[in-house]
Amino acid sequence: MKLPYYPGCTLKDRTSQLETTALACAEKLDVQLEEMPNWTCCGGVYPVSETKIVNLVAPFRILKEVQEAGDDKLVTICDFCYNVLKRTNLIIREDSVKRTRLNLFLSDDDRRWAASGRRVGEGQEYDGGVKVLHYLEMLRDELGFEAVAAAVSKPLEDLKIAPYYGCNLLRPPLEMDLDDPEDPRIMEDFLGSMGAQVVEFPYRIECCGSFLSLSSPQIARRLCHTILESARKNGADAIMLSCPMCFYNLEQKQSEFARHFPGFRPMPVFFFSQLLALALGLDPASLGFERNFADPVPLLKEKHLV
Amino acid sequence: MKRIGVFVCGCGINIAKTVDVKKVVEEIGHYPGVVYATDYQYMCSDPGQKMIQEAIEREHLDGIIVAACSPTLHEFTFRRASEAVGLNPYQCEIANIREQCSWVHQDKEIATAKAIKITKSIIEKERLNDSLSPISVFMTRRALVIGGGIAGIQAALDIADSGYEVILVEKEPSIGGHMAQLSETFPTLDCSQCILTPKMVEISHHPKIKLLAYSEVVNVGGYVGNFNVKILKKPRYVKEDLCNNCGECFKVCPVVVPNEFERGLGSRYAIYIPFPQAVPSICTIDADACLGLFPLACNKCKEVCEPNAVDYDMKPEIIEETVGAIVVATGYDLLPSEELKEYGNGRNPDIIDGLHFERLLSASGPTQGVIRRPSDGKVPKEVVFVQCAGSRDPEKHLPYCSKFCCMYTAKHALLYKHRVPDGQPYIFYIDVRTAGKGYEEFYHRVSEQEGVVYLRGKVSKIFQDGDGLMVWGVDTLTGKKVEITADMVVLATGAVPAEGSKKLFANLKLACDENGFLSEAHPKLRPVESLTPGFFLAGAAQGPRDIPETVAQAGGAASKVIGMFSQEMLLHDPIVAVVDENLCSGCKICISACPYDAREFDEEKNIVRVNELLCEGCGACVAACPSGATQQQNITDDQIREMVKVVLGE
Numbered sequence: 001m002k003l004p005y006y007p008g009c010t011l012k013d014r015t016s017q018l019e020t021t022a023l024a025c026a027e028k029l030d031v032q033l034e035e036m037p038n039w040t041c042c043g044g045v046y047p048v049s050e051t052k053i054v055n056l057v058a059p060f061r062i063l064k065e066v067q068e069a070g071d072d073k074l075v076t077i078c079d080f081c082y083n084v085l086k087r088t089n090l091i092i093r094e095d096s097v098k099r100t101r102l103n104l105f106l107s108d109d110d111r112r113w114a115a116s117g118r119r120v121g122e123g124q125e126y127d128g129g130v131k132v133l134h135y136l137e138m139l140r141d142e143l144g145f146e147a148v149a150a151a152v153s154k155p156l157e158d159l160k161i162a163p164y165y166g167c168n169l170l171r172p173p174l175e176m177d178l179d180d181p182e183d184p185r186i187m188e189d190f191l192g193s194m195g196a197q198v199v200e201f202p203y204r205i206e207c208c209g210s211f212l213s214l215s216s217p218q219i220a221r222r223l224c225h226t227i228l229e230s231a232r233k234n235g236a237d238a239i240m241l242s243c244p245m246c247f248y249n250l251e252q253k254q255s256e257f258a259r260h261f262p263g264f265r266p267m268p269v270f271f272f273s274q275l276l277a278l279a280l281g282l283d284p285a286s287l288g289f290e291r292n293f294a295d296p297v298p299l300l301k302e303k304h305l306v
Numbered sequence: 307m308k309r310i311g312v313f314v315c316g317c318g319i320n321i322a323k324t325v326d327v328k329k330v331v332e333e334i335g336h337y338p339g340v341v342y343a344t345d346y347q348y349m350c351s352d353p354g355q356k357m358i359q360e361a362i363e364r365e366h367l368d369g370i371i372v373a374a375c376s377p378t379l380h381e382f383t384f385r386r387a388s389e390a391v392g393l394n395p396y397q398c399e400i401a402n403i404r405e406q407c408s409w410v411h412q413d414k415e416i417a418t419a420k421a422i423k424i425t426k427s428i429i430e431k432e433r434l435n436d437s438l439s440p441i442s443v444f445m446t447r448r449a450l451v452i453g454g455g456i457a458g459i460q461a462a463l464d465i466a467d468s469g470y471e472v473i474l475v476e477k478e479p480s481i482g483g484h485m486a487q488l489s490e491t492f493p494t495l496d497c498s499q500c501i502l503t504p505k506m507v508e509i510s511h512h513p514k515i516k517l518l519a520y521s522e523v524v525n526v527g528g529y530v531g532n533f534n535v536k537i538l539k540k541p542r543y544v545k546e547d548l549c550n551n552c553g554e555c556f557k558v559c560p561v562v563v564p565n566e567f568e569r570g571l572g573s574r575y576a577i578y579i580p581f582p583q584a585v586p587s588i589c590t591i592d593a594d595a596c597l598g599l600f601p602l603a604c605n606k607c608k609e610v611c612e613p614n615a616v617d618y619d620m621k622p623e624i625i626e627e628t629v630g631a632i633v634v635a636t637g638y639d640l641l642p643s644e645e646l647k648e649y650g651n652g653r654n655p656d657i658i659d660g661l662h663f664e665r666l667l668s669a670s671g672p673t674q675g676v677i678r679r680p681s682d683g684k685v686p687k688e689v690v691f692v693q694c695a696g697s698r699d700p701e702k703h704l705p706y707c708s709k710f711c712c713m714y715t716a717k718h719a720l721l722y723k724h725r726v727p728d729g730q731p732y733i734f735y736i737d738v739r740t741a742g743k744g745y746e747e748f749y750h751r752v753s754e755q756e757g758v759v760y761l762r763g764k765v766s767k768i769f770q771d772g773d774g775l776m777v778w779g780v781d782t783l784t785g786k787k788v789e790i791t792a793d794m795v796v797l798a799t800g801a802v803p804a805e806g807s808k809k810l811f812a813n814l815k816l817a818c819d820e821n822g823f824l825s826e827a828h829p830k831l832r833p834v835e836s837l838t839p840g841f842f843l844a845g846a847a848q849g850p851r852d853i854p855e856t857v858a859q860a861g862g863a864a865s866k867v868i869g870m871f872s873q874e875m876l877l878h879d880p881i882v883a884v885v886d887e888n889l890c891s892g893c894k895i896c897i898s899a900c901p902y903d904a905r906e907f908d909e910e911k912n913i914v915r916v917n918e919l920l921c922e923g924c925g926a927c928v929a930a931c932p933s934g935a936t937q938q939q940n941i942t943d944d945q946i947r948e949m950v951k952v953v954l955g956e
Contacts, residue, residue: 182647182767202769202776233772 001142003133004071005033006062008042008081010244015271017288018244022077022135022273028280029143029151033075036065042084045168048091053101059088060102064126073142077135077273079168079243086132087175093128102126134169136186136242136272137178145193153281155195158303161275162199162236163187164227166208166246181205187240190272194279199236203227208249217253221260224250228267237299238268240275247271255293266294278305308368308433311342311361312425315349315374317404322347324408326418330373333422339433341365350380355387362391369393369432373401373425394437396880396940401428423953430948435940438880441918445531446630447871450475452523452810455483456853457635457845457860459505464864465633466514470871473627474509475537476519477806480584481506483637487567489667489675491853492717493748499583499670506585518625519586522806526814527903529920530840531630531876541620543591543599544577548615551579551587555607555616563595565672569662571680572672577607577616582670591616631840631867634824635860636810638801638846641696645703649695649768649797655680656775657768657795659695660714667721677725679794686729686793689722690777691715692765693735697800704800706821710852711798712739716749718796719758732759732790734779742854761788768795801850816841823849834863842866881939882921883928887913889935896927896936 011019047055173181209220251269284306300306316322327345335343377400385395403421411417451462454476488498525536559575567580576595597604608616643652650657665671696703719731740746763780774791803822817825827835842863845856890913897905904920
């Protein structure tokens with residue numbers, strides 16, 4: 001299976017371990033993820049939080065290029081990019097005024113690019129026909145978790161993992177339409193396919209604070225501390241997540257927790273792709289654990305996974 | 307040529323303001339065939355009617371046109387007035403110059419010209435009208451009541467007490483419905499079973515009532531006055547006439563399953579009666595649970611049954627009955643908790659619904675009336691009641707208000723407080739709606755004197771937190787987020803049409819609203835009748851309602867049935883389709899066009915006939931007939947052609 005792939009900025013920088021492990025796993029699972037050429041910033045959540053049409057141009061161009069390359073699906077890994085691309089695509093499909101204006105805007109843009117020698121599909125309207133898939137969604141719907149389970153060589157049997165969803169994967173629910181927003185199962189099923197023990201905890205869909213960690217860090221800290229402690233109380237060894245923002249708040253910021261919450265013990269946080277890589281038997285040394293604040297290696301050693 | 311009279315109504319200024327009534331009279335007076343034309347301010351008034359009647363007699367009129375409001379309003383008035391002086395009522399026609407003209411136009415000149423055209427076209431129609439008389443139909447004076455809850459019980463008793471036979475069909479092994487599950491009823495706190503069971507006993511002994519419990523209506527054919535009903539009698543595997551409910555079989559049955567009547571909080575055996583006061587008082591074998599049926603692995607109950615009532619070979623049976631009227635009283639169910647993902651997704655045993663709590667409160671319930679939470683039997687000291695769980699939530703769940711939850715939640719909190727005096731009940735609400743006699747007083751008593759905490763706001767999430775349940779909500783009066791650690795949560799889940807009613811209503815061709823509840827013929831003036839003649843509505847099948855309202859409505863439906871049965875004959879409108887046998891080629895297109903199954907093929911003559919009693923005069927077959935063999939009485943193709951000519955000004 002060959003699918004075009006949109007990385008986004010964070011995966012090239014702060015959380016490159018998310019990309020490298022995800023791509024390595026894809027290769028192992030016989031899925032060719034081809035990074036699209038000339039990709040630009042998706043715009044963060046900014047484009048879909050305002051009504052201005054011009055904000056939608058960046059994600060619109062990305063989607064249009066996928067169609068022009070003859071593809072009808074696009075895989076993303078970052079939750080923010082997934083949210084922006086999927087919602088922009090829905091706007092293009094359902095709002096004919098915005099669709100027409102974006103197409104007109106970009107046909108003008110195309111001419112400028114054409115002058116610079118770049119090949120464009122001129123006159124071709126983008127209608128929202130591309131299906132935007134999260135990597136997890138691709139595993140579930142395109143490949144199937146059974147196929148994942150069949151490829152697992154090192155089951156994560158003793159690992160008690162609490163899956164954490166955050167917001168961008170699931171909400172707004174009618175637009176994202178990935179899973180039930182109040183009772184999602186995709187991460188649980190994914191963990192199940194790798195043989196891990198799933199720990200259900202009530203804070204799995206509560207907010208990590210997102211960008212509040214910059215403007216009001218004390219609020220984000222309190223939210224994340226509650227999430228981690230709830231997972232621990234319910235018996236989790238570690239947390240699994242998919243969003244780089246959540247990773248920053250829940251993992252990287254743990255460095256400050258001990259100062260604010262006396263007695264706090266760091267808790268390992270994995271990207272879903274790191275766990276998948278482990279289960280597929282990839283070299284644990286290549287999974288980027290050195291970038292974690294809470295080192296997961298002792299836990300993995302204890303469970304005989306490294 | 308017919309002598310036609312025209313009477314133009316001004317309707318105060320409703321018509322006269324936009325239509326020059328005098329001009330209409332003057333113009334129409336010269337129209338061929340019109341021998342008399344006049345106007346009057348209110349034609350529907352007594353003097354107006356009298357004027358028409360005098361003109362009919364004086365001018366020897368063969369037909370009259372009243373140019374006035376819509377025929378849905380006063381056609382009956384003027385036809386009755388005509389009939390009283392000897393004119394066939396079907397020679398009286400209405401030209402609608404109000405709804406279709408004066409009310410929708412401003413320009414008087416144009417509106418007047420249009421009113422004249424409308425009136426002329428009706429004159430052309432009337433010229434070719436036949437004198438008709440209503441079709442008399444013999445009627446079977448026996449009623450079918452579907453559903454044996456309080457609505458069906460009340461309707462059946464009221465009809466039977468008037469001397470007419472009733473067949474009462476209930477799909478469960480016993481009648482009683484949800485009311486039998488309730489503990490005490492608001493606002494008087496009288497015991498639900500104590501007031502219900504006398505009526506249930508009356509049903510079982512009433513000489514005019516035939517009770518078919520554990521049965522379902524599968525098909526209804528025929529028409530008002532003469533419905534042919536097919537009823538499926540499910541096998542109980544126990545002979546009804548032999549079982550004496552001695553209870554010996556329960557002692558030996560090895561299979562224990564959750565009891566539906568207790569909402570799964572209690573258990574029963576595979577051979578069971580749902581509750582002690584069940585009517586009929588006969589055991590039933592649950593085919594899904596019993597080991598003795600397919601294949602026979604156990605026959606313990608048969609061995610101990612002294613009257614030899616157990617019969618593993620019993621088969622389903624189809625019973626056919628003819629009835630004249632049908633009361634639909636299929637009731638409601640609660641929205642399944644599985645729909646409420648944010649409130650535990652139906653997986654947490656201590657998050658229960660209102661009917662569960664009724665069973666916990668009931669003296670005959672699984673805990674003998676002691677409030678114990680299902681997970682560990684502990685007496686809960688903090689209980690959160692969540693109103694509007696799924697109701698008034700158009701985005702995610704049910705858009706409507708389920709009406710009885712405010713009152714039963716207040717009752718729940720009160721009864722809980724009486725049973726557990728050191729416990730603390732909390733109630734989350736959006737609004738408290740108490741529109742009923744004594745309801746507001748009851749609510750005030752609960753909220754002010756009984757130590758119940760009312761919190762105005764919604765609950766966002768409920769989840770297990772250690773030994774208890776964490777309830778997250780908001781108090782919108784203080785603007786604060788509220789977190790309560792509760793031992794048990796009771797959801798006042800919204801009411802939805804009873805399970806299986808969608809299929810049944812489709813089978814009976816009954817109109818429903820967008821939420822699946824039955825539609826009434828008119829929301830204000832015909833609230834207990836269905837749009838389909840011969841069907842009447844009772845209880846929560848039409849929408850959520852409490853016991854007093856249900857009983858009143860069931861009585862209303864019953865009296866409509868009794869009123870119908872007390873007539874000598876049923877009269878059917880003669881505006882029906884007729885077939886010219888010489889023109890009909892038997893192509894059967896009309897059969898597929900007819901929504902009422904009123905067209906039937908005559909094999910012998912190779913033509914399609916009209917069953918006049920089923921025909922509602924919709925005209926679909928007339929339009930579909932390729933040869934023009936089918937014509938509608940008094941709306942023939944010839945009439946329509948002449949009307950169109952006038953309207954087009956030829």
